[in-house]
Amino acid sequence: MSDFTSNFWSVYVAGIALVGIVACLLLLYFSGKAKAMTANDNTTGHVWDGDLREMNNPLPRWWVGLFLITIVFALGYLALYPGLGNSAGKLGWSSTGQYEAEVAKANKELEPLYAKFAGMPPEDVAKDPQAMAIGDRLFMNNCAQCHGSDARGSKGFPNLTDTDWLHGGSHDKIKETLVKGRMGNMPPMAAAVGSAEDVRNLSHYVLSLSNSPHDALRASLGKSKFVSCAACHGQDGKGNQTIGAPNLTDDIWLHGWGENAIIAMVNNGKVNQMPAQEGKLTDAQLHVLASYVWGLSNKPAAK
Amino acid sequence: MESSDKTTRKVIPIVPSQEGAHDASEDGAWGELYAAHQKIYPRSVQGIFAKWRWGFVFLTQIIFYCLPWLEWGQRQAVLFDLGARRFYIFGIVLYPQDFIYLTGLLVISAFSLFLFTAIAGRLWCGYACPQTVYSEIFMWIERKVEGDRTARIRLDSQDMSLEKLVKKWYKHFLWIGFSIWTGFTFVGYFTPIRELGMEFFLGRMSSWEVFWVFFYGFATYGNAGFMREQVCKYMCPYARFQSAMFDKDTLIVTYDAERGEPRGSRSKKADLTTLNLGSCVDCSLCVQVCPTGIDIRKGLQYECIGCGACADVCDTVMDKVGYPRGLVKYSTEHAMKNHWTSAQTLRHIFRPRVLIYTGILVLVTSLLFGSLLTRKSFKVDVVRDRASLARIVSGGNIENVYRLQIMNAAEKRQHFKVNATGMYDLKVMTDSEDLIVESTQSRWVSVRLQVPYDSAAPGTYPVHFTIEASDDDQTAQGKLDEKSVFLIPR
Numbered sequence: 001m002s003d004f005t006s007n008f009w010s011v012y013v014a015g016i017a018l019v020g021i022v023a024c025l026l027l028l029y030f031s032g033k034a035k036a037m038t039a040n041d042n043t044t045g046h047v048w049d050g051d052l053r054e055m056n057n058p059l060p061r062w063w064v065g066l067f068l069i070t071i072v073f074a075l076g077y078l079a080l081y082p083g084l085g086n087s088a089g090k091l092g093w094s095s096t097g098q099y100e101a102e103v104a105k106a107n108k109e110l111e112p113l114y115a116k117f118a119g120m121p122p123e124d125v126a127k128d129p130q131a132m133a134i135g136d137r138l139f140m141n142n143c144a145q146c147h148g149s150d151a152r153g154s155k156g157f158p159n160l161t162d163t164d165w166l167h168g169g170s171h172d173k174i175k176e177t178l179v180k181g182r183m184g185n186m187p188p189m190a191a192a193v194g195s196a197e198d199v200r201n202l203s204h205y206v207l208s209l210s211n212s213p214h215d216a217l218r219a220s221l222g223k224s225k226f227v228s229c230a231a232c233h234g235q236d237g238k239g240n241q242t243i244g245a246p247n248l249t250d251d252i253w254l255h256g257w258g259e260n261a262i263i264a265m266v267n268n269g270k271v272n273q274m275p276a277q278e279g280k281l282t283d284a285q286l287h288v289l290a291s292y293v294w295g296l297s298n299k300p301a302a303k
Numbered sequence: 304m305e306s307s308d309k310t311t312r313k314v315i316p317i318v319p320s321q322e323g324a325h326d327a328s329e330d331g332a333w334g335e336l337y338a339a340h341q342k343i344y345p346r347s348v349q350g351i352f353a354k355w356r357w358g359f360v361f362l363t364q365i366i367f368y369c370l371p372w373l374e375w376g377q378r379q380a381v382l383f384d385l386g387a388r389r390f391y392i393f394g395i396v397l398y399p400q401d402f403i404y405l406t407g408l409l410v411i412s413a414f415s416l417f418l419f420t421a422i423a424g425r426l427w428c429g430y431a432c433p434q435t436v437y438s439e440i441f442m443w444i445e446r447k448v449e450g451d452r453t454a455r456i457r458l459d460s461q462d463m464s465l466e467k468l469v470k471k472w473y474k475h476f477l478w479i480g481f482s483i484w485t486g487f488t489f490v491g492y493f494t495p496i497r498e499l500g501m502e503f504f505l506g507r508m509s510s511w512e513v514f515w516v517f518f519y520g521f522a523t524y525g526n527a528g529f530m531r532e533q534v535c536k537y538m539c540p541y542a543r544f545q546s547a548m549f550d551k552d553t554l555i556v557t558y559d560a561e562r563g564e565p566r567g568s569r570s571k572k573a574d575l576t577t578l579n580l581g582s583c584v585d586c587s588l589c590v591q592v593c594p595t596g597i598d599i600r601k602g603l604q605y606e607c608i609g610c611g612a613c614a615d616v617c618d619t620v621m622d623k624v625g626y627p628r629g630l631v632k633y634s635t636e637h638a639m640k641n642h643w644t645s646a647q648t649l650r651h652i653f654r655p656r657v658l659i660y661t662g663i664l665v666l667v668t669s670l671l672f673g674s675l676l677t678r679k680s681f682k683v684d685v686v687r688d689r690a691s692l693a694r695i696v697s698g699g700n701i702e703n704v705y706r707l708q709i710m711n712a713a714e715k716r717q718h719f720k721v722n723a724t725g726m727y728d729l730k731v732m733t734d735s736e737d738l739i740v741e742s743t744q745s746r747w748v749s750v751r752l753q754v755p756y757d758s759a760a761p762g763t764y765p766v767h768f769t770i771e772a773s774d775d776d777q778t779a780q781g782k783l784d785e786k787s788v789f790l791i792p793r
Contacts, residue, residue: 031336031337032336032337034336035333035334035335035336036333036334036335036336037333037334038333038334042334056334056336057605058334058335058336058337058338059336059337059338059537060337060338060339060340060533060537061337061338061339061340062340063337063537064337144689144690145690146690147690148688148690148691148694148704149688149689149690149704149706149749150688150704150706150749150751152691152694152696152702152704152751153691153694154690154691154692154693154694155694155695157691251697251698252697253695253697256695257695257699
């Protein structure tokens with residue numbers, strides 16, 4: 001209600017609601033008193049199209065009772081629930097409160113279910129069809145927005161079904177990623193590498209690491225420039241999971257495939273974030289979800 | 304129409320109800336806008352139309368009460384499982400996605416109503432409507448306990464006595480028992496009735512089951528026991544818009560005023576020609592049997608539900624006094640005015656309004672049944688992945704992701720194969736070659752389509768999925784085609 005600086009609109013709205021109810025009551029009272037003039041045949045004397053006559057077919061009296069019930073209901077409702085201006089109502093109901101109560105109730109109902117999985121090692125959780133169905137739903141609601149509904153990711157969003165991990169693919173590491181989130185930082189390296197031509201040569205060397213199509217001459221020229229990269233990606237380019245530096249020797253290109261994409265990364269760098277899920281999901285949910293993600297790349301023998 | 308009519312024949316006067324008109328004087332009266340409810344005590348009636356009505360009571364109620372007890376294989380034959388969102392009707396398993404069949408059913412019901420009403424007025428109201436059917440059953444119970452019309456009027460006007468108390472309690476006991484059985488049967492369409500029966504006797508029904516058993520039971524008790532004709536007069540919308548389906552060739556319950564008037568009592572031996580009296584002996588039985596309490600001799604009235612009770616009772620009176628039957632009968636306004644024979648009247652059934660209703664009814668019915676008969680044992684929805692537009696995968700392919708919801712509408716396990724066409728060198732990747740969906744279950748499956756990089760310009764390309772089903776014995780169960788699009792980003 002902070003939109004309103006004075007109480008005026010609250011009183012105004014409440015007044016309209018109450019005046020409306022009183023007006024209904026008055027209408028009901030006067031229609032009970034009023035009589036319609038009818039001729040002997042119970043028509044009002046109004047005629048249309050030559051032969052259409054208006055009759056007075058009275059409603060049964062108990063119908064008035066139904067109207068009264070709606071008025072009593074309206075007053076009771078306005079007293080109990082927020083509706084009369086900015087009054088909160090006797091019950092103190094709010095949509096947020098109802099939502100939170102429902103979430104708390106659902107969580108309480110789910111507790112024993114999750115408790116069963118919390119005590120199980122991730123390998124077993126990943127084999128449990130019920131846990132995987134839960135994991136699938138959690139994934140669809142919380143992860144699929146970036147990683148895709150099949151968890152294979154997209155440009156900038158890692159594929160979770162392969163064995164290539166930026167920060168480690170053990171259950172513990174996955175859970176750590178989920179809980180705390182990750183911040184990947186590739187600094188712009190153009191100045192350290194040298195000229196534009198040097199960067200291009202370097203990109204061909206990087207391509208050569210995974211045996212991707214590349215220019216062998218440029219690659220050999222670029223090899224010496226890799227020193228600037230080795231601090232994070234390692235001498236052999238196999239990356240470093242403790243700082244989230246990707247492996248450059250597999251044929252997996254998170255930020256784009258080919259020469260130009262690599263040049264852009266070297267020149268501009270990139271900050272890439274995995275948001276923390278702590279607080280959004282309960283610890284038990286994270287355990288199941290981490291097991292689900294772990295299971296994506298550690299499939300049991302195909303059925 | 305009236306004004307251009309130069310005939311001198313008597314026309315049935317359409318006289319409105321006198322209810323609510325007070326202090327009638329020559330100038331008119333002041334009618335109130337609300338009137339006290341007058342309780343109606345319909346007299347029991349026998350005759351051809353009553354037989355028809357009881358026929359419909361038995362037909363509809365045997366179906367209603369027995370259907371949920373039928374078994375089909377390992378399950379209830381007709382069950383609407385709202386929780387699991389599966390609707391079983393004998394051999395058919397419907398998904399919420401099959402809602403169109405309900406639409407079709409409702410369209411058929413609506414046009415059947417239009418057709419019957421155009422031909423013979425409120426046939427539905429008079430014979431098959433649950434309000435009429437349950438009122439008939441409740442009135443039968445009432446008659447068995449309290450006696451017929453005069454006995455009931457006498458009982459109600461008496462002071463409370465042991466006899467009255469016992470009769471009233473007994474009647475309500477029977478009514479309530481019947482109502483609860485009705486509510487129980489209703490809930491039995493939504494939750495397996497045999498289990499519900501066990502829960503009922505063990506007192507273990509869930510709170511919603513208890514609510515619906517008693518709510519539906521209460522509605523039956525209230526509507527059939529107390530509200531009766533008031534439902535038709537003040538609540539039912541169909542009762543109001545049915546007049547749009549009427550015309551002057553519609554069969555309605557009609558009093559032959561020309562033959563009946565002037566009405567009056569007479570001795571059995573009296574000579575009609577000298578008495579200047581019509582056939583109506585003014586016994587008022589037609590008013591006494593009427594479930595809505597009107598006098599059919601005043602002509603067509605909005606309260607008339609077309610049940611024909613007055614026609615039945617008048618025929619018995621005519622038989623008794625030795626006059627020909629049919630003083631009150633099903634006839635049309637035109638037939639009465641032009642003195643048509645029954646054959647002539649029946650010929651006028653075939654008029655454009657009726658033929659159009661029949662045409663639409665036949666069309667929709669055959670569409671519905673045709674569609675049900677050629678129905679596949681599964682359904683598929685193809686949904687493009689909402690998160691990733693397209694991606695480049697190793698090997699330099701462009702990949703799009705789709706989620707397929709495969710719904711198995713058969714009561715056996717089915718195996719599915721997914722294929723797609725529409726682009727050059729299109730590859731289809733699924734997690735498994737053999738996608739299994741268990742009986743009546745649905746499953747989301749992700750399917751990836753790949754085309755080689757640079758094989759097509761950036762843009763949107765239509766692709767066609769083909770989903771083939773087979774059962775455990777590898778017998779083909781049909782094939783479905785679904786459309787989607789493949790995106791190649793710039």
